[in-house]
Amino acid sequence: MNKIYKIAYFGGDPLGAPVLERLVKTPFQPSLVVCNPDRPSGRGQKLAPPATKVVAQSHGLEVAQPETLGASFFQQSEWDLFIVVAYNKILPEWLIELPKHKTINLHPSLLPKYRGANPIRTAILEDDKELGVSIMLLDEKMDHGPILTQAKAEIENWPIKGGQLDQILTDLGADLLLQTLPQWLTSNLKPQEQNHPDASYTKKVSKQDGELKLDPYNMPVGENAKQMYLKILAYDGWPGTFFFHDGRRYKVLEAHLDETGKLHIDSIVPEGKTDTPFLSHFK
Known part of the structure; x- marks a missing residue:
C-alpha cells in the first residue's frame, strides 16, 4: 500500500495502548494520538501519563490530551480516518463525520451484545464465553453504528481472569483492525446494520x-x-x-x-x- 493516510487515533485503557503498539508498525501509523490528560496517581499523587500517551511518545507521535473535544483543533487538517479504541469520551457527530472515511471503533464484544463501557468484565460475570470483537462505524449513539467486521474468540480453560481476557481480545482486535483497514480505506467493505432489538448493555464499574x-x-x-x-x-x-x-x-x-x-x-x-x-x- 503506497498511499499515506492521515489518521488520528483515540485511545484509552485497557486496549488503547497495546493496539496502538501494533498499529505503529504498519502503513496505518497515526499522525496524531488523542488520549486522556495526565492524572494524579499513587500515594504521592504525582501526575502520570496514560499508557496510550507513553506508547505514542515512544514512537515520536504527536499527542493531544484535550479535556473537551473542540472543533478548531481537528478542523485544522484534512483527515482520512479516525480510529477509536477504548476512548472514554463521547465523540460529537460533527467530529465523527469529519474524516473522509468517517470514524471506526474497535469494541471488545460481538455487537450488539454488551454495548457500553464494560463488555469484558460483564462477559465473565455472565459466564458467557461466546466472545469476540467488532469493528464498527461510529454514529451518534453508543456502540450503535453499522458493523464492518467481526471475529470470534477461541477461549480455553473458561472462566478466566479479566486481565487474561483483556489480552486475548486485544490481540484479536488488533489483528481484525489490521485486516479491516485496507478493505475499508479502499471502499471494499459494506457496513451491515446491527440487529438492534438484540442489544444488551453494560455499566461502568466502581x-x-x-x-x-x-x-x-x-x-x-x-x-x-x-x-x-x-x-x-x-x-x-x-x-x-x-x-x-x-x-x-x-x-x-x-x-x-x-x-x-x-x-x-x-x-x-x-x-x-x-x-x-x-x-x-x-x-
Missing part, C-alpha cells in the same frame, strides 16, 4: 462493586459461590474484590471452586499487610 458479602468461616456453596467466584475473576486487577470481617478489609487475590461447588479463597491481602494464605487467618 471500587465498591468489588465487595463480597461473605462469612470467611462459612463459605458459600452453589449458585452464590459461583457468582462470587466469577466476580473475583472478572474484577482481578481493577477494581479488585474484597470482604470485611470484624471491621477489617481483606483483598482477595486467588480463589477456586471445589467439586461440590463450594468457594475457597486461597490468598488474601489483609488491610495494611502483604499477601498471605487465607487459611493463616481463617482456619
Whole structure:
C-alpha cells in the first residue's frame, strides 16, 4: 500500500495502548494520538501519563490530551480516518463525520451484545464465553453504528481472569483492525446494520462493586459461590474484590471452586499487610 493516510487515533485503557503498539508498525501509523490528560496517581499523587500517551511518545507521535473535544483543533487538517479504541469520551457527530472515511471503533464484544463501557468484565460475570470483537462505524449513539467486521474468540480453560481476557481480545482486535483497514480505506467493505432489538448493555464499574458479602468461616456453596467466584475473576486487577470481617478489609487475590461447588479463597491481602494464605487467618 503506497498511499499515506492521515489518521488520528483515540485511545484509552485497557486496549488503547497495546493496539496502538501494533498499529505503529504498519502503513496505518497515526499522525496524531488523542488520549486522556495526565492524572494524579499513587500515594504521592504525582501526575502520570496514560499508557496510550507513553506508547505514542515512544514512537515520536504527536499527542493531544484535550479535556473537551473542540472543533478548531481537528478542523485544522484534512483527515482520512479516525480510529477509536477504548476512548472514554463521547465523540460529537460533527467530529465523527469529519474524516473522509468517517470514524471506526474497535469494541471488545460481538455487537450488539454488551454495548457500553464494560463488555469484558460483564462477559465473565455472565459466564458467557461466546466472545469476540467488532469493528464498527461510529454514529451518534453508543456502540450503535453499522458493523464492518467481526471475529470470534477461541477461549480455553473458561472462566478466566479479566486481565487474561483483556489480552486475548486485544490481540484479536488488533489483528481484525489490521485486516479491516485496507478493505475499508479502499471502499471494499459494506457496513451491515446491527440487529438492534438484540442489544444488551453494560455499566461502568466502581471500587465498591468489588465487595463480597461473605462469612470467611462459612463459605458459600452453589449458585452464590459461583457468582462470587466469577466476580473475583472478572474484577482481578481493577477494581479488585474484597470482604470485611470484624471491621477489617481483606483483598482477595486467588480463589477456586471445589467439586461440590463450594468457594475457597486461597490468598488474601489483609488491610495494611502483604499477601498471605487465607487459611493463616481463617482456619
